[in-house]
Amino acid sequence: MACIEARGLRKAFGANVALDGVNLRVEEGRILGIMGPNGAGKTTALNAILGLTPYQGELRVLGRDPWTERDRLMRDVCFISDVAVLPRWIRVAQLLEYVAGVHPRFDRAKADGFLTKTTIHRASKVRELSKGMVAQLHLAVVMAIDARLLVLDEPTLGLDILYRKQFYDSLLNDYYDRSRTIVITTHQVEEIQNVLTDVMFMDRGRIVFGCSMEDFESRYVEVMVKPEQVAAARALKPFHERQALGRSVLLFDLKPDSADRRQLSGLGEVRTPSIADLFVAVVGNSTAKSAANPADAPKGVVR
Amino acid sequence: MNTESNAVPESSLDARENAPTIERATRPFYWSVRRELWENRAIYIAPLAAAGVYLFAFLIGMTRLPDKMRQLSALDPMEQQHAIIMPYEFAAGLMMATTLIVAGFYCLDALHSERRDRSILFWKSLPVSDGITVLSKASIPLVIQPLLTVAITVVTQFIMLLLSSAVLAGHGMSVATYWAQVSLLQMSLGLFYHLFTVHVLMHAPFYAWFLLISGWARGVAILVWAFVPPLAIIIVEMLVFNTSHFANMLRSQLSGGAEAIPFPGRMPIEPGMEFTPGHFLLSPRLWIGLAVGAAFLFAAARFRRNREPI
Numbered sequence: 190m191a192c193i194e195a196r197g198l199r200k201a202f203g204a205n206v207a208l209d210g211v212n213l214r215v216e217e218g219r220i221l222g223i224m225g226p227n228g229a230g231k232t233t234a235l236n237a238i239l240g241l242t243p244y245q246g247e248l249r250v251l252g253r254d255p256w257t258e259r260d261r262l263m264r265d266v267c268f269i270s271d272v273a274v275l276p277r278w279i280r281v282a283q284l285l286e287y288v289a290g291v292h293p294r295f296d297r298a299k300a301d302g303f304l305t306k307t308t309i310h311r312a313s314k315v316r317e318l319s320k321g322m323v324a325q326l327h328l329a330v331v332m333a334i335d336a337r338l339l340v341l342d343e344p345t346l347g348l349d350i351l352y353r354k355q356f357y358d359s360l361l362n363d364y365y366d367r368s369r370t371i372v373i374t375t376h377q378v379e380e381i382q383n384v385l386t387d388v389m390f391m392d393r394g395r396i397v398f399g400c401s402m403e404d405f406e407s408r409y410v411e412v413m414v415k416p417e418q419v420a421a422a423r424a425l426k427p428f429h430e431r432q433a434l435g436r437s438v439l440l441f442d443l444k445p446d447s448a449d450r451r452q453l454s455g456l457g458e459v460r461t462p463s464i465a466d467l468f469v470a471v472v473g474n475s476t477a478k479s480a481a482n483p484a485d486a487p488k489g490v491v492r
Numbered sequence: 493m494n495t496e497s498n499a500v501p502e503s504s505l506d507a508r509e510n511a512p513t514i515e516r517a518t519r520p521f522y523w524s525v526r527r528e529l530w531e532n533r534a535i536y537i538a539p540l541a542a543a544g545v546y547l548f549a550f551l552i553g554m555t556r557l558p559d560k561m562r563q564l565s566a567l568d569p570m571e572q573q574h575a576i577i578m579p580y581e582f583a584a585g586l587m588m589a590t591t592l593i594v595a596g597f598y599c600l601d602a603l604h605s606e607r608r609d610r611s612i613l614f615w616k617s618l619p620v621s622d623g624i625t626v627l628s629k630a631s632i633p634l635v636i637q638p639l640l641t642v643a644i645t646v647v648t649q650f651i652m653l654l655l656s657s658a659v660l661a662g663h664g665m666s667v668a669t670y671w672a673q674v675s676l677l678q679m680s681l682g683l684f685y686h687l688f689t690v691h692v693l694m695h696a697p698f699y700a701w702f703l704l705i706s707g708w709a710r711g712v713a714i715l716v717w718a719f720v721p722p723l724a725i726i727i728v729e730m731l732v733f734n735t736s737h738f739a740n741m742l743r744s745q746l747s748g749g750a751e752a753i754p755f756p757g758r759m760p761i762e763p764g765m766e767f768t769p770g771h772f773l774l775s776p777r778l779w780i781g782l783a784v785g786a787a788f789l790f791a792a793a794r795f796r797r798n799r800e801p802i
Contacts, residue, residue: 239616240616263620264619267617270617271610275614277611278530283530286523287523290522291520291620293516327614
């Protein structure tokens with residue numbers, strides 16, 4: 190059974206279409222990163238998955254309809270939707286007590302264990318904690334819940350680099366065990382590139398790109414072309430071209446053992462692009478052309 | 493789905509997973525009510541503070557008690573009892589007024605503040621349904637506050653009785669005559685009856701309406717939506733039909749049915765008829781009011797599901 194399965198997911202706020210027919214399948218045990226410009230529909234998609242917003246189309250999360258079964262679903266699903274959504278008046282000890290009271294899968298000892306590694310006091314109110322500490326606290330609570338799906342919407346927004354690094358480190362080391370599924374949206378793509386198993390780009394309510402990180406590394410090639418070779422390189426049909434340090438950087442989508450790929454190494458410096466570069470190429474392209482090239486948007490399906 | 497294949501070792505978590513359905517429903521409710529008390533400490537601090545201030549004032553007035561008792565002995569027994577009981581009834585009235593004010597503000601804010609500070613996104617990440625949340629908030633004015641009011645009032649009145657006795661005994665006056673006039677048990681039963689019938693059963697639709705508005709409107713609009721629609725109905729009815737049925741209905745619902753419900757301590761009498769519990773429980777107005785209140789709460793739970801944070 191897929192962890193998340195969506196078909197033709199649509200959602201409009203008045204005339205503004207937030208989700209425009211999203212098809213998505215996330216298998217259990219994957220770590221999916223969703224990237225997209227502001228207003229691309231990422232948060233709306235996550236809200237639909239979490240039962241926070243009504244939608245049209247078909248959606249199943251762990252076999253349940255999130256909109257009608259949110260409270261039941263939340264025994265198996267956790268989410269951090271933003272930093273600083275913890276109620277500001279609550280004390281740390283009260284928070285732990287409350288979650289232990291209402292959540293059948295919360296392990297109080299585990300949460301206490303995570304918190305002893307921080308400088309957070311049990312008697313403090315959330316309003317007295319720094320932004321980074323609130324994120325640590327929320328993560329400690331969430332990681333102590335034995336959930337099957339964890340959804341993180343911009344979990345590290347506004348945190349400094351040390352907290353961000355620590356956040357993803359403890360997520361990977363102390364939480365992820367290959368049977369759990371994690372879905373993350375963020376603007377800080379580079380920081381989670383090595384955390385992900387799958388990546389997906391959204392733009393204007395649609396999934397414009399999606400593939401596994403293995404596919405990503407084997408298929409996409411970035412070539413810094415020598416000036417005299419630009420014409421030859423362009424003949425191999427790059428799907429994006431940009432200028433960097435006075436040289437042309439061309440992006441290709443090629444099979445690992447194709448003849449074109451061997452030819453490329455003669456044209457310049459070949460390397461795997463960063464997710465950010467691919468994101469600019471794909472989303473920038475689709476914004477420019479408005480209709481994305483099907484080759485750029487492989488299936489809109491994440492395996 | 494095949495949860496069986498996930499071979500999770502037996503643990504206390506599983507024991508709680510398989511807990512009886514009743515416990516599954518009551519545990520989140522119990523913790524949600526505690527959560528409300530953590531967040532809204534005015535629920536118990538306000539009546540406690542009012543009781544403290546009142547006891548202080550009572551203590552100061554105590555210096556005149558022996559003189560007062562001497563004057564009272566000249567009056568007939570009915571007037572005597574009335575004068576002695578007055579401060580006790582006033583204490584109960586003060587507690588009730590304090591509670592009413594706190595309850596009103598609480599309900600108007602209960603489903604609004606969690607949207608305002610976006611903490612609703614956290615509460616919704618836990619396996620607690622919108623219905624349980626709304627019910628736990630409704631239980632504050634309908635269960636917790638009445639019980640608190642009775643408890644604090646009884647303790648306050650008991651302290652008043654002890655203080656008076658001490659002063660009278662110090663002046664060599666008869667404590668027994670004083671005690672004979674003040675029946676704490678009768679007063680607290682009366683208070684309990686009054687709170688349960690009027691403040692709980694009759695006022696339930698008002699609290700439910702406030703909760704509904706707090707889950708639906710935002711900012712100052714809450715005050716507008718809470719009070720303008722009823723006012724509009726009253727004014728339109730007056731202008732168009734030249735009647736005031738709606739206003740009368742609201743007024744009698746608020747006062748509990750009998751315009752002249754006396755203070756707790758004596759049984760309430762409706763003009764022209766006995767105000768008996770049986771008669772009260774059979775009145776259609778009570779059940780219509782409760783049904784309307786239930787509909788408001790149901791709508792409030794729906795709104796909580798639909799509304800996004802502000």
